[in-house]
Amino acid sequence: LKAQTETPFDAFVTDCQSRVEKALDACLPPEDAPPTLLHKAMRYSTLNGGKRIRPLLIYAAGTAIDIGLSRLDGPACAVELIHAYSLIHDDLPAMDDDCLRRGRPTCHRAFDEATAILAGDALQSLAFQVLTRHPSTTSDPAVRLHLVEALATASGSRGMAGGQALDLASEGRQLELLELENVHIHKTGALLRCCVQMATLLRPDLDPAVTRRLDRFAKCMGLAFQIRDDILDVEGDTRSLGKTGGKDAEQNKATYPSVVGLAESRAMAAQLYDQAMQELERFDGNADLLRGIARYIVGRQH
Amino acid sequence: LKAQTETPFDAFVTDCQSRVEKALDACLPPEDAPPTLLHKAMRYSTLNGGKRIRPLLIYAAGTAIDIGLSRLDGPACAVELIHAYSLIHDDLPAMDDDCLRRGRPTCHRAFDEATAILAGDALQSLAFQVLTRHPSTTSDPAVRLHLVEALATASGSRGMAGGQALDLASEGRQLELLELENVHIHKTGALLRCCVQMATLLRPDLDPAVTRRLDRFAKCMGLAFQIRDDILDVEGDTRSLGKTGGKDAEQNKATYPSVVGLAESRAMAAQLYDQAMQELERFDGNADLLRGIARYIVGRQH
Numbered sequence: 001l002k003a004q005t006e007t008p009f010d011a012f013v014t015d016c017q018s019r020v021e022k023a024l025d026a027c028l029p030p031e032d033a034p035p036t037l038l039h040k041a042m043r044y045s046t047l048n049g050g051k052r053i054r055p056l057l058i059y060a061a062g063t064a065i066d067i068g069l070s071r072l073d074g075p076a077c078a079v080e081l082i083h084a085y086s087l088i089h090d091d092l093p094a095m096d097d098d099c100l101r102r103g104r105p106t107c108h109r110a111f112d113e114a115t116a117i118l119a120g121d122a123l124q125s126l127a128f129q130v131l132t133r134h135p136s137t138t139s140d141p142a143v144r145l146h147l148v149e150a151l152a153t154a155s156g157s158r159g160m161a162g163g164q165a166l167d168l169a170s171e172g173r174q175l176e177l178l179e180l181e182n183v184h185i186h187k188t189g190a191l192l193r194c195c196v197q198m199a200t201l202l203r204p205d206l207d208p209a210v211t212r213r214l215d216r217f218a219k220c221m222g223l224a225f226q227i228r229d230d231i232l233d234v235e236g237d238t239r240s241l242g243k244t245g246g247k248d249a250e251q252n253k254a255t256y257p258s259v260v261g262l263a264e265s266r267a268m269a270a271q272l273y274d275q276a277m278q279e280l281e282r283f284d285g286n287a288d289l290l291r292g293i294a295r296y297i298v299g300r301q302h
Numbered sequence: 303l304k305a306q307t308e309t310p311f312d313a314f315v316t317d318c319q320s321r322v323e324k325a326l327d328a329c330l331p332p333e334d335a336p337p338t339l340l341h342k343a344m345r346y347s348t349l350n351g352g353k354r355i356r357p358l359l360i361y362a363a364g365t366a367i368d369i370g371l372s373r374l375d376g377p378a379c380a381v382e383l384i385h386a387y388s389l390i391h392d393d394l395p396a397m398d399d400d401c402l403r404r405g406r407p408t409c410h411r412a413f414d415e416a417t418a419i420l421a422g423d424a425l426q427s428l429a430f431q432v433l434t435r436h437p438s439t440t441s442d443p444a445v446r447l448h449l450v451e452a453l454a455t456a457s458g459s460r461g462m463a464g465g466q467a468l469d470l471a472s473e474g475r476q477l478e479l480l481e482l483e484n485v486h487i488h489k490t491g492a493l494l495r496c497c498v499q500m501a502t503l504l505r506p507d508l509d510p511a512v513t514r515r516l517d518r519f520a521k522c523m524g525l526a527f528q529i530r531d532d533i534l535d536v537e538g539d540t541r542s543l544g545k546t547g548g549k550d551a552e553q554n555k556a557t558y559p560s561v562v563g564l565a566e567s568r569a570m571a572a573q574l575y576d577q578a579m580q581e582l583e584r585f586d587g588n589a590d591l592l593r594g595i596a597r598y599i600v601g602r603q604h
Binding site: 029033034035037038039042085086089092094095112113114115117118120121122124125126128129131132133141142144145146148149152153155156157158159161162164165166168169 | 331335336337340341344387388391394396397415416420422426428430431433434435443444447448451454457458459461463464466470
């Protein structure tokens with residue numbers, strides 16, 4: 001029973017979530033194919049009803065520049081596989097040591113630590129396989145290659161993995177705001193920015209000024225997303241988050257609320273939202289989904 | 303002071319080892335670039351004087367089909383980065399729990415577990431970055447894309463990571479010979495086979511019959527390599543291996559010696575060597591380096 005107040009953006013979210021769920025299901029190896037335990041763990045950690053913010057961002061950015069949804073399925077799956085692998089590894093005892101993720105036991109709790117490490121490793125490989133193989137992405141191998149390069153760069157030591165390393169190194173240490181911003185830009189920002197970048201890579205004919213505006217939009221929203229995450233960790237309870245609330249403070253992690261306070265954190269997220277909106281000013285109605293994503297990111301309660 | 307009995311193959315090994323060492327040094331991020339600890343760990347675990355069997359196999363296979371060495375540097379680095387990441391993760395406490403690798407403390411001992419997990423993750427991303435970017439590989443993006451696909455497939459859940467999962471699942475269980483062969487084909491064989499495959503992908507004009515012969519050569523040698531590894535773990539002492547000897551028996555791992563005995567293991571490795579040599583029969587002198595690699599793999603003492 002759908003609520004009568006469902007907006008076009010709500011419908012887009014629901015449609016794209018089920019769209020990427022189906023696409024992920026198709027590109028993950030079947031559970032009954034050996035090695036079955038590894039494949040079970042890969043599916044368990046990916047097909048678990050995540051919010052799919054990264055795929056949504058790809059579909060919304062693609063729509064803003066007139067790319068059909070089916071061309072975006074490959075990049076959407078690939079980025080979500082990278083995200084899923086990073087969550088598995090981040091939750092490991094040697095990292096954030098978390099037992100709950102999306103309301104269910106984390107991968108190393110549901111299976112075992114070795115399987116969790118390998119499932120993460122294999123999901124990363126799969127992400128690149130999907131980019132090289134997904135049939136509907138593009139017929140131009142040069143474009144595909146750019147997608148691989150963009151995702152590999154965003155995932156690596158100067159992107160997401162590097163951000164996680166900076167985050168771990170910051171534990172128990174009081175950071176300056178600029179240092180903290182640097183952690184967030186890498187840890188979460190790089191992959192979110194890569195989502196929009198992959199969409200624009202599918203349109204090599206795009207006006208470079210448009211590409212730059214969309215990139216700046218993505219940069220603002222990437223940082224806003226992580227600030228919102230920090231705020232939610234202070235505000236939220238474990239049930240609504242689907243992961244353990246209050247972990248940041250407990251682990252002595254540097255967060256926006258701990259560095260600039262809760263009110264200022266909210267103000268900064270709002271300011272980044274305004275900046276992001278400005279980047280979209282010259283776009284027509286096609287960018288409404290991107291505007292919706294931005295509102296969704298800044299307003300989300302979990 | 304070089305021994306006077308140095309053969310052309312010895313010279314090739316020395317040259318290619320220093321060649322790939324230099325190429326790896328150039329594609330790894332500098333130690334002083336942030337995040338410095340992560341980059342130190344990535345370099346520590348890659349630039350450590352490994353035997354570089356996989357790069358050697360690429361250079362030898364490439365030479366057999368007239369590909370210049372510089373075109374092979376990118377694939378050689380990429381496969382060695384994947385190999386280095388897999389060793390870091392395999393050595394983790396939750397996996398083989400090893401403290402020694404190539405005569406030095408393993409990555410999680412020299413740094414810490416979280417850094418080791420992230421260094422492995424980032425090395426995997428870097429491997430794919432290198433394939434997309436290394437300037438001398440090819441000017442054809444379709445060929446590059448095939449390299450990415452081949453390496454991602456060989457590394458993933460149906461290749462190396464899957465083999466490691468099968469290996470862990472076999473601990474403490476008596477395996478049939480065919481099951482054990484299946485573990486080995488995936489755990490070590492997939493990546494070694496991929497080396498030869500990447501070389502042939504750089505020659506899309508190659509007679510498919512030649513490609514198939516080289517692939518069968520690689521398949522035989524991949525299995526022979528792992529059988530030799532199993533034998534060495536029984537025979538070798540920790541010092542000459544550069545890693546802890548006798549670990550397989552201690553961890554109740556299924557190995558060729560434990561399943562068919564030491565003498566039969568040696569006979570099987572010799573038989574695979576003969577098969578591999580037969581695949582090269584129709585090749586001319588260009589395949590001498592591949593013949594040398596095969597002898598090296600079957601005869602190696604560490």
